[in-house]
Amino acid sequence: MNAASHPAADQITAALDPSTDLSFQLPSPEDENLSEYEFQQQIETAWQVCDRFDLQTDIWRGRILRTVRDREKRGGDGRGTGFLNWLKDREITKSQAYSLIELADSADTLLQEGMLEPQSVNNFSKRAFVETAQSAPEVQQLVSDAAQRGEHITRREVRQISDEWTAMSSDLLPTELKEKAANNTIPTRYLAPLVKEMQKLPPPHQETLKTEITLNPDIDTLKQVTAEARYLAKYLEAAVQVQALNSDDLDLEQALEEALRIGCLNATADLVKQASQLEQAAAKLYSSWTQMNKLAERVYVDSGASTPHLRQLLNHLEPLTSQTLEVQLGDADSPLSHMVRLQLLSADGGGESSEP
Structure with a gap:
């Protein structure tokens, strides 16, 4: 699929031709004869024109990128190397490229399915158009209808229409x-x-x-x-993510009902969320501590009398590799600073060696 295959391409080019729109003059910030209202109106008009120009540019960039990508699919190495190199030469990331391609696909869909007339695209800000393209088909139709009535569509309007549709269509x-x-x-x-x-x-x-x-x-x-x-x-x-709660003698639903009854649902939900995060942090801590011990052992074996500074580095890291892990919280000179000690055991209940 490429830009030439879309019957709306010439139409949208003509409808969005920015050559005259971009010849505006910005108001002087020192013009005392210009009221604040008039100044803001002129600035807003210029800003909207830039939005439309950005939107047109990004739609066409997406079409160009899609064309290059599809050409590579037909004649490339099957891994997309040529397309990635093309992006690299132009300092475009892969995520940026596919975001633009998605925008182009959405624009072509809205135009080809008759939801939107090419000239109506001028009524969108760039962010509003992107938001519309990502919305449900029903919301796309409602927004397109508003644009075709001549209404200026910002992201705020899209979200309002989306909220109304979500609310009114929900069972x-x-x-x-x-x-x-x-x-x-x-x-x-x-x-x-x-x-x-x-x-x-x-x-x-x-x-x-x-x-x-x-x-x-x-x-x-x-x-x-x-x-x-x-x-x-x-x-x-x-x-469901907290292993400590995975027990047959615990009724999570009843605990929830009791939290609702006494009005502490908020605190209970946060408590369970913290428990989940703590378990994940503990697993990550144990994994890092085990890996540190393996690396410390390797460095100890490879070093010797000829590397006294390397041995000194191992000595300083010993509080982090010993069975009782010690971590200083805060600046050592601060009165709020304090030492935290955690005892770590291996999975079988025995201690890991603190010495390499």
């Missing part, structure tokens, strides 16, 4: 709440975060929260339930 929200959103009694910006958090939860928890907001469909309840859903998701995600 997780009760009808009463959707009706309030439809008549603007409750702003949709409160609904989208709730839906996103509830989607992470298993059905029983979704139903519990849905019942709660059905009984009290107001903003305060929405805020509370959104926070509740966030902590529930955090608890459930972290709990």
